[in-house]
Amino acid sequence: DIVLTQTPLSLSVTPGQPASISCKSSQSLLDSDGKTHLHWFLQRPGQPPQLLIYEVSNRFSGVPDRFSGSGSGTDFTLKISRVEAEDVGVYYCLQGIQLPLTFGGGAKVEIK
């Protein structure tokens, strides 16, 4: 199974400041079609997960441009350029290249 390791487990951020979350994969997520099947989700408290970023760096419809994704192969990063109060929750990465599909353990973002 592909293991996704997210760091840090939690972070407390002052509004307006940046935040960064890492997701490291135990195997390359680059597919033969040239796409890398690594996605990012946010789960706000009491809510289902919502898609933020797909295939490393593509913002999903309606996602603010303060969210960005980068990386390749096995190392990926989600960045929030200026954290807002509504960004509170747990962020998960997910790999879609190999079964079983696996999520990272999550990174909890809180506001200072």
Place this chain on the structure above:
Amino acid sequence: EVQLVESGGGLVQPGGSLRLSCAASGFTLSGYWMYWVRQAPGKGLVWVSRINSDGSTTNYADSVKGRFTISRDNAKNTLYLQMNSLRDEDTAVYYCARDFTWAAFDICGQGTMVTVSS
């Protein structure tokens, strides 16, 4: 409005069965791969199962293989998860989700709680 609504959760004894349903509205289910994902209380997200658009291909996590069955009725615009031989560790909120691309699911229901306890 495009949405998914799960139902069928509840309290069941170990060894028992439940069938979860996921009703789609605002879109045609037949055009999409679909997923079940679960989340135990206070824990992270875990993939459970997936099914292709016409129901001919299904996949399961090892933890549920042989006990759970995913299916769909595209005419009813509904996805199902039949859960048999339930265990304490199956206790979780179960979400159904619609595939956008390669497991990046774009629509997720509010979830239905399954509690396995004697």
